[in-house]
Amino acid sequence: MSTLPATMPVAERPWVLPSRGRVGMFCLIAGEAAIFTIFVVAYIYYIGKSLSGPMPREVLEIPIITTICLLSSSLTIHFAVRALKQGNIGSFRIFWFITLALGAIFLIGTAREWHRLIYEKGLTISTNLFGTTYYSLVGLHAFHVTVGLVGLTLVMLLSLAGKVHQTDAEHVDVFSLYWHFVDVVWVVVFTVVYLIGR
Amino acid sequence: MSSNSITIPESLSGTRAEGRTWLETLHEWVITVDHKKLGLMYIGTALFFLVLGGIEAVIIRIQLAVPHNHFVPPQVFNRMFTMHGTTMIFFVAMTILFGFGMYLIPLMIGARDMAFPRLNAWGYWMTAFGGLLLYFSFVGGDGLYGAGTAPDVGWWAYAPLTSTAFSRGHSTDYWTISLLLSGFGSLATGVNVVATIVSMRCRGMTLGRMPLLAWMYLVMGGLLLFTITPLTAAQAMLMLDRYGGGHFFDTQAGGSAVIWMHFFWVFGHPEVYVLIIPAFAFISEIVPVFSRKPIFGYPIMVAATVGIGFISMSVWAHHMFTVGMPSWGNAFFVLSTAAIAVPTGIKIFNWLGTMWGGKIRYATPMLFCIAFLFQFLIAGLTGIMLGSAPVNWQLSGSYFVVAHFHYVIVGGILFSTFAAFYYWFPKMTGRMLNEKLGKWHFWLFVIGFHLTFDFMHIPGLLGMPRRIYTYEPGRGWEGWNLIVSVGALFQAAAILCFVFNLVWSYFQGRLAGNDPWDAWTLEWTTSSPPPDYNFAVLPEVRSRRPLWDIKHPEDPDWKYE
Numbered sequence: 001m002s003t004l005p006a007t008m009p010v011a012e013r014p015w016v017l018p019s020r021g022r023v024g025m026f027c028l029i030a031g032e033a034a035i036f037t038i039f040v041v042a043y044i045y046y047i048g049k050s051l052s053g054p055m056p057r058e059v060l061e062i063p064i065i066t067t068i069c070l071l072s073s074s075l076t077i078h079f080a081v082r083a084l085k086q087g088n089i090g091s092f093r094i095f096w097f098i099t100l101a102l103g104a105i106f107l108i109g110t111a112r113e114w115h116r117l118i119y120e121k122g123l124t125i126s127t128n129l130f131g132t133t134y135y136s137l138v139g140l141h142a143f144h145v146t147v148g149l150v151g152l153t154l155v156m157l158l159s160l161a162g163k164v165h166q167t168d169a170e171h172v173d174v175f176s177l178y179w180h181f182v183d184v185v186w187v188v189v190f191t192v193v194y195l196i197g198r
Numbered sequence: 199m200s201s202n203s204i205t206i207p208e209s210l211s212g213t214r215a216e217g218r219t220w221l222e223t224l225h226e227w228v229i230t231v232d233h234k235k236l237g238l239m240y241i242g243t244a245l246f247f248l249v250l251g252g253i254e255a256v257i258i259r260i261q262l263a264v265p266h267n268h269f270v271p272p273q274v275f276n277r278m279f280t281m282h283g284t285t286m287i288f289f290v291a292m293t294i295l296f297g298f299g300m301y302l303i304p305l306m307i308g309a310r311d312m313a314f315p316r317l318n319a320w321g322y323w324m325t326a327f328g329g330l331l332l333y334f335s336f337v338g339g340d341g342l343y344g345a346g347t348a349p350d351v352g353w354w355a356y357a358p359l360t361s362t363a364f365s366r367g368h369s370t371d372y373w374t375i376s377l378l379l380s381g382f383g384s385l386a387t388g389v390n391v392v393a394t395i396v397s398m399r400c401r402g403m404t405l406g407r408m409p410l411l412a413w414m415y416l417v418m419g420g421l422l423l424f425t426i427t428p429l430t431a432a433q434a435m436l437m438l439d440r441y442g443g444g445h446f447f448d449t450q451a452g453g454s455a456v457i458w459m460h461f462f463w464v465f466g467h468p469e470v471y472v473l474i475i476p477a478f479a480f481i482s483e484i485v486p487v488f489s490r491k492p493i494f495g496y497p498i499m500v501a502a503t504v505g506i507g508f509i510s511m512s513v514w515a516h517h518m519f520t521v522g523m524p525s526w527g528n529a530f531f532v533l534s535t536a537a538i539a540v541p542t543g544i545k546i547f548n549w550l551g552t553m554w555g556g557k558i559r560y561a562t563p564m565l566f567c568i569a570f571l572f573q574f575l576i577a578g579l580t581g582i583m584l585g586s587a588p589v590n591w592q593l594s595g596s597y598f599v600v601a602h603f604h605y606v607i608v609g610g611i612l613f614s615t616f617a618a619f620y621y622w623f624p625k626m627t628g629r630m631l632n633e634k635l636g637k638w639h640f641w642l643f644v645i646g647f648h649l650t651f652d653f654m655h656i657p658g659l660l661g662m663p664r665r666i667y668t669y670e671p672g673r674g675w676e677g678w679n680l681i682v683s684v685g686a687l688f689q690a691a692a693i694l695c696f697v698f699n700l701v702w703s704y705f706q707g708r709l710a711g712n713d714p715w716d717a718w719t720l721e722w723t724t725s726s727p728p729p730d731y732n733f734a735v736l737p738e739v740r741s742r743r744p745l746w747d748i749k750h751p752e753d754p755d756w757k758y759e
Contacts, residue, residue: 020313020397027389031423038431038461042446051452126443129452136438136446 021174029181043133047197050128056198059121066109073102074183077176087166100152110142144182231315236322237301244294251285254278263683265671272667276350283353289329295476299415305721306409308400308737313393324383328376335372349373357447357455374433381430388422402739409719414479417507429465463514471510477614487717488564489556495548502541509538519590528587535585562636566617573609598658624714628726629707635699646688653681718743
């Protein structure tokens with residue numbers, strides 16, 4: 001190989017760059033945030049523009065309990081990652097499982113809310129503008145929760161199989177960034193849909 | 199990437215192509231995650247679509263060459279300009295620029311691959327299948343009642359034309375899904391480019407020592423994250439409207455057609471900068487090498503690029519002056535559009551400053567760069583004209599606009615991409631492109647380009663609207679349109695020259711060696727084509743021109759930086 005080595009004698013100094021996993025995840029989050037921004041803008045723009053009912057105030061109930069569940073899952077995943085970094089696999093599994101359960105409760109809450117809206121209130125995605133924007137924005141978020149739950153479940157199963165070790169803490173940490181993002185987005189969606197739009 | 203040097207197995211260092219069937223070779227290319235192979239696949243895919251988009255352009259120009267022409271029916275004409283625009287933006291320009299980026303970024307920052315090689319492969323296949331899906335619409339887009347084959351809603355697909363009532367059949371769905379798919383691929387590429395440049399640089403390559411190409415691709419990667427995603431969101435909404443019964447863009451249910459325009463152009467304008475910033479990157483690498491001077495004003499170039507990146511996200515509604523906005527809205531978008539001319543102008547002066555007093559070599563890459571400088575300047579000036587609301591009210595939707603953005607895309611982006619081909623082809627294949635054919639290609643293309651796009655401004659000023667199927671004689675448009683169409687034939691001839699040159703030189707070209715241009719960046723330190731692992735020993739740099747430092751140990755750059 002006629003490869004010219006481009007090396008010069010330089011004193012050994014530490015050469016540390018940001019972790020590619022974290023940078024990649026932050027980039028993905030930035031892109032996802034732009035997608036959510038467009039849906040949120042559409043939601044806000046169409047508040048009060050529906051030509052026929054049902055209107056948000058008539059049918060929406062504020063999902064306080066499931067919101068508390070989702071937001072506290074950010075805390076539990078943080079504890080889980082911290083436990084793994086310290087090598088405490090047992091408490092990692094417990095906190096991870098609580099996170100998974102809280103996320104699942106949130107998703108079930110959304111499903112029950114949709115069921116009530118569709119079958120009792122007669123609101124579907126094609127009923128009016130409110131239905132279109134509501135189901136697409138909340139649905140987009142619920143889709144991200146679902147993806148997060150799949151990831152959480154995979155890690156849980158791997159952990160139960162004894163495959164998750166202290167050395168994997170960075171990967172798990174990167175995944176937790178995604179979960180935090182899903183929670184932060186819910187704060188925005190909650191504010192827009194249930195507080196401003198109602 | 200834990201150790202700096204690797205031991206090269208015997209099986210890798212010999213000639214590996216011997217004794218393998220074509221099926222094994224194909225299999226290797228399909229499953230590859232190597233950034234160089236993927237880069238070449240991006241470029242090959244883009245060239246394939248360039249030919250398709252070019253054929254569509256020629257059909258458009260034959261139809262418009264003379265008044266009352268009926269070369270193709272009106273429906274086909276609509277499909278041609280829709281497919282031409284969509285193909286050229288998404289599957290030629292973006293794809294080819296991704297290809298050069300994927301190929302060059304790891305080599306220029308001294309890495310062995312991208313940060314996420316498999317994500318890279320995923321992004322490529324998303325783009326490739328997106329393009330195939332778009333063209334599959336020609337056979338698969340019949341839908342109900344045989345309405346429509348290829349998409350015919352224009353590349354920006356304004357509502358309510360895209361609603362199920364006005365766009366029957368599935369042709370619009372092919373357009374939507376194709377752009378959704380390639381949009382996910384572009385998001386993956388954005389993530390990968392940023393993560394690679396931030397996290398994979400070789401020892402010593404601080405941000406201030408990165409090649410300008412890496413800097414500019416970093417800004418492009420960041421822009422991709424924020425600009426492709428609004429289009430993805432808007433396409434998802436369009437799908438919901440068409441298949442879920444949603445009302446986002448349904449004016450009869452209180453929806454708004456204007457909000458689609460906003461969502462589209464929030465993507466659409468920064469997209470121009472997604473395309474032109476890599477073009478700037480090529481120019482910034484090639485001009486110094488052929489002027490035998492380091493780039494003039496490196497920090498200013500970086501600052502201007504970052505500035506363009508930010509400002510580009512606040513100019514979108516200058517595409518919508520004729521839609522109607524409050525006067526403060528008009529004022530804001532006029533001013534932001536004028537503001538973006540400042541960093542762009544700085545760049546042009548910096549390239550001129552690099553050439554000033556340099557020992558210029560007029561090889562083919564440099565010829566394309568010089569043509570780029572002139573043409574991009576004119577493109578920018580007509581851009582400032584169109585960015586001014588009163589002029590825009592007069593000229594919006596006319597052939598003047600078509601001439602302007604083709605000046606940017608062909609005169610700017612395509613010319614710089616040709617420069618990049620002539621400059622980096624030796625690195626990619628180990629052989630030089632033929633200079634004589636290159637000169638033919640250059641001059642034919644310059645003549646064709648100026649015949650077509652200089653004269654296209656005039657019917658625009660005379661009031662010829664874009665996207666019309668045909669026109670009556672006696673409006674003063676006919677002679678100009680004939681010249682424009684003749685220019686298109688010159689360009690087609692130049693492209694044939696280019697493709698022939700690529701094929702001929704691949705087999706018969708002069709052997710290039712590692713560093714045929716006497717250049718200064720890291721990709722020229724390794725063999726041509728580079729081995730799978732790029733660098734046997736990971737490089738370590740102390741200045742912006744590491745290869746200069748190696749060649750001139752008595753006068754290295756790092757003493758002065």
